[in-house]
Amino acid sequence: MQKPPALQITNLSKHFGGAVALDGVSLSVSRGEVHGLLGQNGSGKSTLIKILSGFLAPQPGAKLVLYGREIPLPLTPGQFRELGMAFVHQHLGLIPSLSVTENICLSDFATQNRWRIDWRGESQRIRRILTDYELAIDPTAKIQDLPQVDRCLVAIVRAMEEVRSAQEAHGGEGILVLDEPTPFLPRIGVEKLFNLVRQLVKKDASVIFVSHDVDEIMEITDRATVLRDGRVAGVIETDRTSPEDFIELIIGKRVTAYQATHRKKSTDRSAVIVNDLSGATCRNVSFDLSGGEVLGLTGLIGSGFDEIPSLIYGARTALDGMLSIDGKETRLREMNPEKAIGLGMAFLPADRIGASGAGTLPITDNMTLPSMANFARRLGLDRLGMRQWAQVTGGAHDVRPNNPDLNLENLSGGNQQKVLLAKWLELKPRLLLLDEPTQGVDVGARQQVFAAIDKAAREGASIVCASTDAEQLAQICDRVIVFAQGRPVTELTGERLTKEEIVFQCYSAQSVDQTALVE
Amino acid sequence: MDAHNNDPIAQYEARLAELESKVLRLQEERSKSAPTPAVPKKFFERYAIIGIWILLIALFAFIDSSIYGSSRFFSWTNFSTIFGTQGVLIVLTLGLLLPLTAGDFDLSIAANMTLSSLVVAILISLGSPTLVAVVLGLLVGAAIGAANAFFIVFFRIHSLIVTLGMATFVIGIAKWISGSRTISIFGANPTLIGWVNQTRLFEVSMSFWYALILCAIIWYFLEYTTPGRRLLFVGRAREVARLAGIRVASVRALALICSGAIAAIAGVLAVGLNGSADPSSRIGLLLPAFAAAFLGATSIVPGRFNPVGSLIGVLLLATGISGLQIFGIPNFVQDLFYGGGLILAVAASQLVRRRQPMEFGS
Numbered sequence: 020m021q022k023p024p025a026l027q028i029t030n031l032s033k034h035f036g037g038a039v040a041l042d043g044v045s046l047s048v049s050r051g052e053v054h055g056l057l058g059q060n061g062s063g064k065s066t067l068i069k070i071l072s073g074f075l076a077p078q079p080g081a082k083l084v085l086y087g088r089e090i091p092l093p094l095t096p097g098q099f100r101e102l103g104m105a106f107v108h109q110h111l112g113l114i115p116s117l118s119v120t121e122n123i124c125l126s127d128f129a130t131q132n133r134w135r136i137d138w139r140g141e142s143q144r145i146r147r148i149l150t151d152y153e154l155a156i157d158p159t160a161k162i163q164d165l166p167q168v169d170r171c172l173v174a175i176v177r178a179m180e181e182v183r184s185a186q187e188a189h190g191g192e193g194i195l196v197l198d199e200p201t202p203f204l205p206r207i208g209v210e211k212l213f214n215l216v217r218q219l220v221k222k223d224a225s226v227i228f229v230s231h232d233v234d235e236i237m238e239i240t241d242r243a244t245v246l247r248d249g250r251v252a253g254v255i256e257t258d259r260t261s262p263e264d265f266i267e268l269i270i271g272k273r274v275t276a277y278q279a280t281h282r283k284k285s286t287d288r289s290a291v292i293v294n295d296l297s298g299a300t301c302r303n304v305s306f307d308l309s310g311g312e313v314l315g316l317t318g319l320i321g322s323g324f325d326e327i328p329s330l331i332y333g334a335r336t337a338l339d340g341m342l343s344i345d346g347k348e349t350r351l352r353e354m355n356p357e358k359a360i361g362l363g364m365a366f367l368p369a370d371r372i373g374a375s376g377a378g379t380l381p382i383t384d385n386m387t388l389p390s391m392a393n394f395a396r397r398l399g400l401d402r403l404g405m406r407q408w409a410q411v412t413g414g415a416h417d418v419r420p421n422n423p424d425l426n427l428e429n430l431s432g433g434n435q436q437k438v439l440l441a442k443w444l445e446l447k448p449r450l451l452l453l454d455e456p457t458q459g460v461d462v463g464a465r466q467q468v469f470a471a472i473d474k475a476a477r478e479g480a481s482i483v484c485a486s487t488d489a490e491q492l493a494q495i496c497d498r499v500i501v502f503a504q505g506r507p508v509t510e511l512t513g514e515r516l517t518k519e520e521i522v523f524q525c526y527s528a529q530s531v532d533q534t535a536l537v538e
Numbered sequence: 539m540d541a542h543n544n545d546p547i548a549q550y551e552a553r554l555a556e557l558e559s560k561v562l563r564l565q566e567e568r569s570k571s572a573p574t575p576a577v578p579k580k581f582f583e584r585y586a587i588i589g590i591w592i593l594l595i596a597l598f599a600f601i602d603s604s605i606y607g608s609s610r611f612f613s614w615t616n617f618s619t620i621f622g623t624q625g626v627l628i629v630l631t632l633g634l635l636l637p638l639t640a641g642d643f644d645l646s647i648a649a650n651m652t653l654s655s656l657v658v659a660i661l662i663s664l665g666s667p668t669l670v671a672v673v674l675g676l677l678v679g680a681a682i683g684a685a686n687a688f689f690i691v692f693f694r695i696h697s698l699i700v701t702l703g704m705a706t707f708v709i710g711i712a713k714w715i716s717g718s719r720t721i722s723i724f725g726a727n728p729t730l731i732g733w734v735n736q737t738r739l740f741e742v743s744m745s746f747w748y749a750l751i752l753c754a755i756i757w758y759f760l761e762y763t764t765p766g767r768r769l770l771f772v773g774r775a776r777e778v779a780r781l782a783g784i785r786v787a788s789v790r791a792l793a794l795i796c797s798g799a800i801a802a803i804a805g806v807l808a809v810g811l812n813g814s815a816d817p818s819s820r821i822g823l824l825l826p827a828f829a830a831a832f833l834g835a836t837s838i839v840p841g842r843f844n845p846v847g848s849l850i851g852v853l854l855l856a857t858g859i860s861g862l863q864i865f866g867i868p869n870f871v872q873d874l875f876y877g878g879g880l881i882l883a884v885a886a887s888q889l890v891r892r893r894q895p896m897e898f899g900s
Binding site for chain 1: 550553554556557560758761762763764767768770771774775777778780781782783784785841
């Protein structure tokens with residue numbers, strides 16, 4: 020007789036108010052199987068994971084069966100441990116300044132009172148476990164001294180050990196959920212991680228592998244469930260499916276193009292030239308822009324596109340590269356925000372309260388920060404003038420409520436962004452750098468932010484917008500460069516500049532051979 | 539969006555977008571009503587400290603006249619003494635404001651003042667002209683501030699640790715150069731005493747008026763100059779300041795150097811007021827300075843370290859102590875007042891901030 024599957028969910032739904040995040044989803048994972056879970060942002064992937072980990076309660080009617088035993092839903096937070104499940108998220112939850120041994124023992128120490136810890140015994144135990152998984156990691160090394168790959172492996176081993184100790188009571192070998200563990204790993208690291216996963220399933224454990232990356236899913240999983248629009252778009256046997264079919268399944272049928280805005284722009288692409296830019300992830304990136312052009316940069320998480328605005332601005336130090344604005348050349352290694360502003364740049368980081376604006380200071384102060392010198396009079400700053408100017412500028416950008424005395428943190432996300440965009444646009448920048456400009460911005464405000472960007476472009480500014488929001492890029496950009504593994508791989512313009520094409524290119528870009536890269 | 543009515547993705551996204559905008563709208567509505575409290579409440583919050591001060595004076599005056607039948611407390615003699623003796627503490631507190639605004643602590647400020655006052659006293663007693671001694675004293679103060687800045691900004695050590703160590707180190711130097719004795723300037727050259735204590739305006743020692751002038755200067759600097767506003771941004775949101783092109787490291791360093799120099803001014807005033815300097819009696823002013831700075835931050839410009847609030851903070855604490863001492867309550871009341879004042883002041887400001895965790899410097 021066949022053993023029941025490790026995990027079986029049926030009829031799982033989750034509504035948020037009127038919106039349906041999950042609609043009658045089922046998922047079945049066999050013992051000793053690596054099961055992929057794929058889908059776009061918003062497809063319901065993370066909602067499903069959150070229900071499994073007990074953060075969210077599903078709608079009534081769902082059924083969860085683990086190793087043939089029905090478990091009543093909703094789960095309480097942390098209950099997954101007793102049930103023999105473990106989660107490894109992108110933020111691995113390790114303490115960098117402690118050793119591998121201490122980190123692996125952490126969960127024991129958190130739940131048990133022990134008055135005599137046998138450190139030597141623990142250390143030997145951990146060494147045995149690591150050897151067991153064929154890992155060459157020193158148990159006494161501090162996490163912060165390990166490469167990213169090894170940290171990830173330690174987190175997985177720890178999760179596995181947790182499962183194991185809980186499972187002894189239940190039978191079955193445990194279910195490990197890896198929630199996008201790979202974006203920040205180099206290729207060789209992914210290889211190591213896969214080896215460990217194979218070790219785990221050899222011991223009859225089951226692994227749910229959540230990822231964006233089609234190639235990786237193809238390589239490691241036995242079967243995969245694809246979610247789209249809160250429903251199961253398909254369950255596939257990985258061996259028998261081509262990458263193209265996979266991508267088709269993820270993004271669904273193609274829909275009509277959005278209309279990108281059309282601006283008259285000069286064809287002279289020499290207003291801004293970036294040459295050979297390298298940073299933490301991106302390598303030898305070059306592109307150029309004309310005045311009045313909006314260039315989008317995108318890719319999957321970890322592809323390196325998102326660090327480019329901060330590297331150009333000098334917010335983070337670039338390893339190498341040259342920037343030329345209107346023929347004026349600067350080495351990017353020596354760039355800093357002060358120089359960047361002097362060259363006519365402006366930068367709007369994604370972290371709105373924290374990097375972009377000071378939440379505990381009023382709108383007036385936030386808005387006038389870069390242009391404060393304009394208000395210096397012989398007798399000191401014209402505070403009244405600053406306030407009035409903030410009021411007028413706030414009105415022009417439709418900040419609501421338009422009260423310059425309010426602290427920035429008391430505005431909604433969209434209005435905060437209007438204030439912060441206004442503070443830079445009033446300087447009439449030559450090059451405006453945006454990082455996820457509409458994250459957490461409501462639909463109405465989003466259109467106003469787009470309009471402000473469009474207006475700046477019409478007035479001749481060159482604009483670089485890094486974003487994962489394909490719809491937004493299709494709407495505001497003249498050109499979009501898609502990144503994979505730190506390099507630009509595709510450039511989309513004109514008719515090809517649609518939301519669907521951008522998403523399609525993001526997913527398939529990972530499969531492109533390194534030699535075929537766009538220079 | 540009409541074009542994709544039949545597409546499930548578009549429909550789903552439209553639904554999500556609708557929901558998102560609804561949530562954001564609700565948030566906005568809430569924020570619209572929340573941060574604009576009724577005017578009286580705001581007014582009360584700003585000027586409560588002055589009200590408390592006046593109440594305290596009235597209470598002591600009442601007890602003094604009705605129970606003891608005297609007017610020792612509510613007399614200009616008493617108040618001119620309070621004002622005159624608090625000039626030094628006011629200056630010290632003002633010095634503290636600059637690094638606090640920039641997000642750094644300076645725990646070495648009282649020790650700095652002690653050493654500077656000794657340098658001035660020793661130089662004068664050795665026969666150097668008063669002006670030369672004063673300038674050298676200020677340079678010593680600024681140098682200690684620069685040393686703090688070097689370790690805090692260059693090595694990126696938390697200011698609490700650097701200035702804690704610096705405080706003890708500086709006291710060590712003070713004991714060494716003075717031989718742990720009190721250095722008097724009466725015999726050598728009493729010019730400084732003339733400048734600070736013998737010249738009086740409305741019977742109040744000049745040290746108080748000097749402190750008021752410095753208070754006005756600092757208030758003007760923080761409110762009406764670009765470096766002052768930059769200092770505020772550096773303290774509130776360092777990353778924002780950096781990305782706005784502000785040289786965060788220099789701003790922090792300058793704040794610490796200025797605080798050192800202002801501590802030295804306090805030291806000079808102390809020498810002028812007492813006619814002498816010693817390596818131990820002024821160290822205790824560190825806590826009152828912090829108490830006054832934090833007490834001041836609850837009023838006038840609530841939530842911000844501000845010079846006028848600090849000035850009133852110093853006077854409020856001094857009035858309370860003076861009143862209790864007049865009624866013969868022993869000296870330990872000072873410790874209760876200053877220590878308790880610091881904690882209660884911060885607790886009060888935390889209530890205003892709805893008990894969000896405090897972040898301080900790095």
